[in-house]
Structure formats: structure tokens, C-alpha cells
Amino acid sequence: MKKIYFSVLLFAIQWLHAQEPNHQLSSIPDALRTNANAIIVLDDNQIILENPYKMTVTKHKIITVLNKNGNNYAHINVGYDNHSSVKSIKATIYNAFGFEIKKIKSSEINDYSATSGNSLYTDDRIKNYEYLPLNYPYTIDYTSVEESENTAFYPRWYPIQGYYVSTIDSHFTVKYPADQFKINVSEKYFSGYSFSNTSAKGYIEYRANKLNAIVREPYSPDFTNFAPQVLLAPSKFNLSGVHGEANNWQEFGTWMYNNLLLGRDQLSIQTKAEIKKLVSGIDDPIERARKVYAYMQNKTHYISVQIGVGGWKPIAADEVDRMKYGDCKALVNYTQALLKEADVNTYYTVVHADDKKDIDKDFIAMQGNHAILFLPTKKDTVWLECTTQAKPFGYMGTFTNDRDVLVVKPEGGEIVHTKVYAFLENYQNSVGNYRIDENGNLKGVLNMESSGIQFENHFQISNEPHDEIVKFYKSYFEKINNLTIVNFDNQTNTLNNKFNESVTIEASNYAQKSGDRMLLTLNAFSQNTSVPKRIINRQLPVEIQNGYIDRDSITINLPKNYKIESLTNSEKISSEFGTYSIEVIKLNDNTLIYKRNLRVYQGNYPKEAYEAFRKFKKDILSKDQTKTILIKL
Template identity: 45%
Template sequence: MKNILTPLLFCIFSTSLFSQDYSFEISKIPINLLNNANSVVLFEDTFVNVKSQNQMTIEVNTAVTVLNKLGDYNSHVYVHFDKNQKIKSIETYIYNASGKEINKVKSKEYEDVSAVDGGTLYGDSRMLYYKYTPISYPYTIQKKYVIETINTGFVPSWQPVDSYSTSVLSSSYQIKSSEGLAIRFKEKNFENYTIEKEVATNNLKYKVVNVEAIKREPYCPIFKDFTPYLLVGLNKFSLEGIDGEANNWAEFGKWRYDYLLNGNDEINDSAKSEVLNLVDGILDPIEKAKIIYKYVQDRTRYISVQEGIGGWMPIKANDVHRLGYGDCKGLSNYTKALLNAVGVEAYYTIIWAGDENRDVEEDFFSMQGNHIILNLPTNDGDIWLECTNQKVPFGYLGDFTDDRNVLVIKPDGGIIKRTKIYEASENLQKSIGSYEVRGNGSIQAEVKIISKGTQYFDNLKSDGASDKELDVLFKDYFSHINNIKFSELQVINNKKEMAFEEEIAFEASNYAILNGNEMLVPINAFNRNFVIPKRVRERKLSFQISQGYLDVDEVDIKLPVSFDIEYVPENKTIESKFGKYIVEVSKVDEHTYLYKRTIQINEGEYPKEEYELYRNFRKEISKYDNSKIILKSKS
């Protein structure tokens, strides 16, 4: 999606309620703002002036004191621009610990660089970029700039606390608009902060001071879910010269369809004839959709397009068909066009994609999202299609796009839906195998691993990997076994079953520990748990298990006949609100045992007071996963 100047824009209030003088002296920073901090925001001020439906000015003045190397990301200055967003002025100053100016960045020191990644074929978004290289700590960097843009569809939001280990001395935000351009806004997570504000139809002012740094903790929840965040928008707006007006998602979705989608999903007669032949005789719409999905995967590839309105409007379906490539917008629109051509209902869908489950705001419409997928409504529920990945099965999302609110665009308007939720039992990894321990302590083993749900995607990197790459990947997976040598490494991406299958055979010397006439055999050879959450003294935040899963193992164990069996780990069951762990060891014959293991971890957010309980739960699992069979030599 298009890179735009939305996050963390702060302004100069020369005459506003929040005006004040600032000091750059480190000694003036309150002691409490230095605790757990790598950097301190001395001030971060934003002024947004919406002069008309298609003219907006953004003024920014911000200064950050960097206390150590971990805060150096603040030394990067970047301001976006393109043909419709102009930088009117930009200034950068560096101050030493005493508050003395030691450098003013010259115009020629800013680099004019592309603001899109190397995988973008078309992109006109650029930025002025400067990186300061510190000679000592602490130092302060001040950034001031003014931007003019015609795109009022994107109004800067306010996120005064934007990262861990950063405290805030002062942050303020003001937006004013012309008569007839009412300002909409939504406050999130304000309740635990003292925030001054003034609210009027055409003027908003916010300010917060003295916010202490938040220390990152293991399993912390999503940062935006517990820190203050202000969303701002207009009912009358403009995007790349296209005016719009809306009061809700339905009207906003209708505008997007009419002006950004409609007409782009047409395909020529030749393409239509080709796909109709593919589904000839097939009546089931889902079977038709599967054929079309495979057709698109086989003949297209992903490449980004972020030029002008193309940052939000898909390239025409006919162009994707002719060229054989497109971005998420183009490929989704193309797939939709082909599905519609064969009589399958499908809708363009806007989503926030990423490892963190971020929702499209259900009660606040605006230009949201960073990715496009497709929605196929059926009598049995919604099917979701990821159109940019040639490897994933039909209807598979994974943890990049699962369990979050999305905007589905229909001809008559937009509606909010929620993508598939993968329950822990669906995120299954099943391992069935056997191993034999020889008298010298070596091991010979084979195992088949089947992964589904989000665990399917975790293993997808193996698909198409070379033998050398597979060797590296599986040595990492079996890192608890030294001297491992693989005799078989086979991976199968079983799209039909939405399963990733791995068949592995290996041997390794010194798997078992020989101690005099004793042999110690680690019972869990294939799927040992190493996850023990770090200790946190006086935890401040709740904790979150972001994805539940289920592992099921069934292993035949053959022990050397030259040893007597002294001890076999007992059956074990551990149950808690966080999940369950079950181990059963049963005797098959004198030197053969069947080892069954189940571990389920439950997704959820839990109070900070229960963190130590979770830590102990994982410690106990890890301890038992490392249990050993004890053998004694007969000779």
C-alpha cells in the first residue's frame, strides 16, 4: 500500500493554549522521565490546518533527547513527499547535553530517496532523509518541517507515546478546519493518562505532559491497545484529486467502490472465455473458485505498485492479465474479476495485515488498512482469499491476516466483517515417528510431521528450499541434538488438505549420555519444549499469548538389548487456564516403549498477576520434556 505521512506528526502552536518555551538542557529533564528510557521526547507538537476539502497544511516541531545507542533510531529524519504533497520547509538541529546547538543540517545534507521498497515496480512516493551519526551521548535532535497536501483523506493521527523506553515531557496536537468541514475524532486508551483538551466543531487541541517510559516486558500486549491514540478524520475529504463525502463505513465503502474500484474489474472476452472453459461443467461455486484461484497463482506474481492514485486504486484487471503481475490491490481485483466472470460472488476487502492483530476501526471510518484480500460469502460462512502468495492453499489466511475486523467493499457500500479465527486445536502439529538408541549411545530416527492452521505457515519457508537450505532449517529445528546427519529431508505442501508435511530421517552419535555402566536417554527426541518466559520483577503490563496451538506426538522408542531398563518417566498431566500438557509412556515389549505427548497452549490476554503462574506452567513442561530414561549395562 502507499507510504503516506500519517504517524506521529506534531506541530508548532505559536499562539495556542499549549504554547511554551522549551529547554534543550539534559539537566532540566525530570528524573522520573529518565527511568527505563533510551530517549526522551522534550516536545512533539503538531498543527494541522485544513483550509479546504482539498488543501491541508501540516506543521511539525519535535525534539528528542537520545540517552544511549538504543535510542539512535530517533536520529533519523524523514519527511515524505510526492507530486501532491509538498515540503514547504525543513530544518534539523543537533544540541549537546548542555543544550548548545552543535550542528544545523544544511539543505544539501538531506538525501532525496525513494520511500518505497526495492520490490516496488512503480512508486512515486519519495522522502527527504537525514541520519545523524552521534559522537557522544546524550544528544538532542530537533526536527521542524511544514507540508502542504491536497489529500485530506489522510488526517494525521496523534500517538504521543509511540514506543517502549521513550518518555514524553510534552506532546501536543491541534487541528482546525474551515467552516463546513466538521472534524471527526476517536479517543482510544485515554483513561490512564492526564490529557488536556479543547473540543469544538472546527478545532481540536490536545496535550499530555510528563509521561514516563514504558519498559518492554515479555509477552506484552499490542502497544496501541494500551497507549493513548487519537484518530482524526473529515466527512468531506479529497484523495489524489477525487472528492468524497461520507458519514459511515457504508457510505465510505460506496465512495471507494464508485471512484477507486468500479470499472477496473473488467476483463476482455479472451480472458473470460479462457476461465469459462476451465470451469465448464462445474456447478459448485466453491469448486469454481478453487480452479480460478489456482489459475491466478500459476500465472501471476506479486510486485508492488504505489504510484499516484495507484497507491489506493488497483491497476486494471486486464493489465494484470496481460502483464502477469500486480500488487495486493491488483491481484485481488484481478482474481475478483475472474471469479465474477464465472459466476462466483467475491468482494474486495481492506485489512490491516501483520503479526499483530489490528482491527479496522468498526466505529470510525477513514482510509485504513495496508493490504487487500478477497471475501467470498457462502451459505456456510465466509471464505477469505490471500491473492499475493503462490504457495498458500485456497481459503488460507494464517496469522498475518486472521482474527481481525476488515472492510468489505460492495457496490452498495462497505461493511465490517471479521476474518477467520484459528482455534488452538486447528493450529495443529502432529509428529509420528520412531527412534532406536544403540548401545554406543547413538540414535537412528525417522519422523513425519504434519502442520496445519498457523503452524502450516510457520513451515512454509521450507517449500522450494534447496537441499542445503533444508539442512540448515532442520538442524535449527533439531538443535537439541548434536552431530545430527540427515538421510532424508522431504517436504510436501499439501494444499488440498491445507497441511504442510515433512518426512525426516537422521542419525546422530552421542544422543544418549553414557556414564560408567549407565545410559541416560532423553525421552523426547523430536519436539522438545524450550520456552520458559523470562522472569519479570514487579511486572507492570498484562501479558498476551497471541496464538494458541496444539502439538501431538506419538513415538515408538526402541532401546538397546544390552541394557536393562532402570527407570522410565511416569505419565504426567499438567492443566491450567493457559493450556494442558499430557504425557503417556506405555510398554510395548521388553525394550520398546510408546511415547505419547500432547501440549496445548491457549491464546488470550491475562492479568499481570498471573504471569508467574504461566512462567511456572512453562517451566514444568520444559522440565518434563527433558526427562530421561535410565538404563544399566548388563555387562
């Protein structure tokens, strides 16, 4: 009895000590747990600027992690470099009842270089801690204090920090001397939310409460293109010791050119001579650029190098020439220097790469995560991706296409839109044939030509080993059971950015036999394999980022001891999302031509359109499985 009494008393004491707010799972409303892997109980960010060139950032975060998929939200990552420091990090872990599990010791916080697997060197470092839980849920409560002389990048406010994470309380404040400089504030995607804004002169304050988790939905825009956020841009700033001031993109571009690019384009006498010889006798500037681009690709390779003015100043061209490597900034600057020797005028360009995101033209600040090269001509505009040794001259793909970028010129910056691949360019033409024998076995050859966005879907295999290419084609022809890839070949047309493939396949029992009949799915090569899942009460709009066209013409040779019993001649589908048609032409008793044409349009649609789009995809899948019945003679 004494033992039981002591246990109850001990639990009661622990419970009393655990009654600190925000550490108990029971204090979190059920609505905020729904669809959440983690819950941001508190996200308090305080930014204090003594002047335009010194910033202190204090963060206090309390995160409850419900399952393993939410662990990344509890990771502590505080970056610093030669111009910033981490003054303190304190963290405590609690269990579901709010009982303290452990206090994190300073010796448990890792401190390592931010060098990644493809980086050579960087002066960036990270203080990191990742708790390894034995049980869920758990809560981490931590504070960090940073001081930085880099004020070109202010922290942004994201009250919702990702998919499957809810927020109870998010608070964001900035204090600054308004008599020394101004801070431009940009509120994005606030519609549908109720946030408090109690900002005043020299003071910015936002708060958000009780935000439910957002579920990831198919064909929705990139998260940063709809999630609420506040961006800050100072009129005066410091980037690793280099002061700047800009009130428009022209001024900002001039600052970038004079402080980051000017004088970085020097080349050795030998390299200059090589370039002059390489382009000698070529009048067309595009052809000269093509030659120089190939020269750069053959001579260099990409590796991340994050040093010099906050990682934004490129390595000098002559050093890249000597070392034969560089990051995106260095390789763009190097290629620009080479092209200058070839009398081709180009411009260094800053872009948000990968996720489709514009440089915000109404928000003058350091933006972007990648550099490319802009080559304007009288006839057309060429964009050069300088970090690849494989992609053809002038090919962008989805990595940097169709978005606003910052072109940096000596006379200032300019916002320009990159190439848009119209759906007529994004085609895949397939011409082939297959033969069905009397046992239902298939032997066939398919020749494909891909262009535009569809080019990169297939070009990726061009330098892969044999086994990886076989794996790619088995995935591509996933609707064919018992598949064998007999042979394949591919070739890149670098002049027109086309990718050509030829694949020979075999499959046993492709056509299904039942007594004297054989059931044959005519579309053996390009069946639509995916239909987006059904979503009840969808919340996000629908986005088709790139339109495309698929055209197929397939000759089908049927077994001679069978005749056609049932045959579909044609099918058509038309909707706001695109069109689809198939046509089956009977040449003779044993030969058919199967023609298929699919067009999908690029576009943005309201969330209510999702079910219609899903039906469009579902109807295509159904038509792609159209069968013909053969009967034995």
C-alpha cells in the same frame, strides 16, 4: 595562565549561548531516562485546514538520543507526492550540554523515491535526514512544514511513540472550519493516563507531559492495541483529487467502490475465453474458484505499485493480465475479475495485515494497509490472499486472520470478521521412532503433519534451498547435540491446507553414559525450548494470540544389552492457559512408546497472570526433559 583563563572564558560564553530550553541532558528528570533509548523532549504537531480539501501540517520535534538503539527516533522522514509538498525542513544537532554541534544544510537532506525493494514504481517521495553521531547522547531539534490536498488521512496523535522512549511534552492541535465539515475524534487506550483536552468548536487540542518509557514484555499485545492515541476522521475529504463524504461504513464503502474500483475489472476476450474453458463443467463455485485462484497464482507475481488516487486505486485488471504483475490491490481486483467470469461472486476487502489490528468499526475513515478477497458461500466463507504464488487456496495464516475488515460492495461497505483458527485446527501431529545403540547414538525418523496456524510455521520451508531447510531443522531439533540431518521430504496438501514432513536424523552420544548406566531424555523430537523471562513488576497484560495443539507418538527402541532401571509412566499439568500430559508405555524390555499432548489456549489475561503463565511454560520444559535410566546387563 592566560591560556587557561581564555579556555574558561570560552566555555562560559558557550554555556551561556547553550541555555536554550530542552537541549541539555541535565534538564531531563532521571525517571524519564529510565528504560529509555530516546526521549521525546517536545513533539508539537499543528494541523490547519483551510477547507475539507487542503491541509497544512507543522511539526516541531526535539529528541534526545541516549544510545544507538534510539537513533531511529531522530531520523527525519517527511513524505510527499503529486498532491502534497514539503515547504521547509530545518534541523540543528546539540551535544549533551546543549552546545550546538551543527546546523543541517538543505543540501544534506536527501530526496528520493519511496520505492522499496519489491516496488516497481510509485509517485511517493521522501525527504530524509539521518544523523550519524560520533558520541551519545545528542539532541536533534527540527521543524517541518507540509502542505497537502490529501485529507483522507489525518496525522494521528501518539504521545508515546514506541517501546523504550519517554515523552516530556507532546502537543497536538487541529484548527478547521466547523461550518464546512465535522471531524470525528476517537480517543483510544487513555485509561491510566492524565491528558489535557481543551478542544472547542473548530479546534482540537491535546497535551501530555512526563510519560515514562514502556518496556517491551513477552506475550504482550501489539503496541498499537494498548498505546494511547487520538484518531481523526473527517466527514468530507479528498484523496488525490477525488472528493468524498461519508458518515458511516455503508456510505464509505459506496464511495470506495464508485471511485476506486468501478470499471477496473475489464479483461481481454482471450482471457475471458480461457477462464470459461478452465471452469467448464464444474458446478461447485468453490471448485471453480480454486481453479481460477491457481490460474492467477501461475500467471502473476507480486510487486508494489503505488500510483493512482493516493496508491489506493488498483491497476486495471486487463493491464495486470498483460503485465503479469501487480500489488495487493491490483491482484485482488484481477482475481475478482477472473472469478466474475467464472460466475463466482467475490468482494474487494481492506484489512490491517501483519500486526493483529482491527478496522475500527466505530471510526469511519481510510484504514488498513492491505487488500484481500472475500468469497461468501452458503456453507462457509473463504478468504483469498492474492499476493502469494505458494500458499494454498483459502489459507490466511496470522497475516490477516481473526480481525475486523472492511468488505467493499456496490451497495456499500460492511465490517466483517476474518477466519478465526480455533486451537483444534492449529495442530501438529508427530509420529516417529528412534533407536539408541549401546554407545548412546541416536538414529530416528519423524513424520509431522501441521494444520492451521502451525501450517505456516513449517510451510515456509517448502520452497527454500537445501541448505536453508537443513538450517531450519537444526534449529527445530536444537536440543539434540551432534545432530546430522540425513534426509528430509515435505509435501503440501492444498485441498485441506495440511503440510506433511518426514525427517531422518542421526546424533552421536545423545544418551549420556556413566559407567554401566545410560541416561536417556525420552522426548528427543519436540522439547519445549523457551520459558519467557522473569519480569519483576510487569506492566502489560498477557496475550496468547493463537491457541494450538501438539500431539506426539514416538516409538523408542533401546539397546538390547541394557535394561530399564528407572522409568516415569505419566505426568500431567493443567492450568487456565492449557494442559499438558505425557505417557510412557512399556511394550517390552527394549521398546517404549512415548506420547505427549500439549494444548495452549488463545486468550487475554491481566498482567498479574504472567507469573502463572511463566510457571506453566517452565513446568512443561521440566517435564519435557524427563529422563529414564538404563543399566547394562
